[in-house]
Amino acid sequence: MRGELRPVAEKLDEQQAVLLQLLYEKRQQKASNWSTYLSTLPNSMTGHPLMWEKASVVAYLGDTIASNTLLDAQSTVRKDFEKLVAAGAESILPNLTLSEALWGSAVIASRGFRLRDLNGKGGNIVENVFESDGRAVGELALVPWADLLNHSPHVGQAGILHWESGSREYAVLNADSEYRIGEQVFDSYGQNLSPIDAFIHYGFTK
Secondary structure, eight states: OOGGGHHHHTTSOHHHHHHHHHHHHHHHGGGSTTHHHHTTSOSOOTTSGGGOOHHHHHHHHOSSHHHHHHHHHHHHHHHHHHHHHHTTGGGTSTTOOHHHHHHHHHHHHHHEEEEOOBOSSTTOBSSOSBOTTSOBOSEEEEOTTGGGSEEOTTOOGGGSOEEOTTOSSOEEOOOSSOOOTTOOOEEOSOTTOOHHHIIIIISOOO
């Protein structure tokens, strides 16, 4: 993380710190070391559930667990925005807006990875991205190009992106099966990914 961000990031949790850096790098445009990757991100995330107005959430989802979970997620984004402001983010992101925070949060929700290390016993991943109770595990990261892969529920644990064993410099994705030339390659967004998690994070249902 850039030195100028550290005094603010130290006051934030992991999700908020990643959001801070994403918004900072986006504002840097071509001056950012991540400009090539940032140019692949959509300028608008209006179709993502986190961006829905409350009236749309109620109209589409009614009084359901999915509706309440989405509203809670949207409330968390607003609290993250307030925390950024309270931590002094506007000193490096002047005139920071909730719309920016919503955009960044939708990008992280739909493209972020929770990276784990290998357990050293046959090369299997220690844990899935989502535990059976819905908790996300691992270190939150945006991984350029890896986020272009689509999810398949048929991909096993080997197809979950993870840290190179003993390293925090490289992320590794092993093929879950053999692919023919020209065949679409899939990864797994998590073996315990629930329909609600799939919808709120990625905008689709299994």
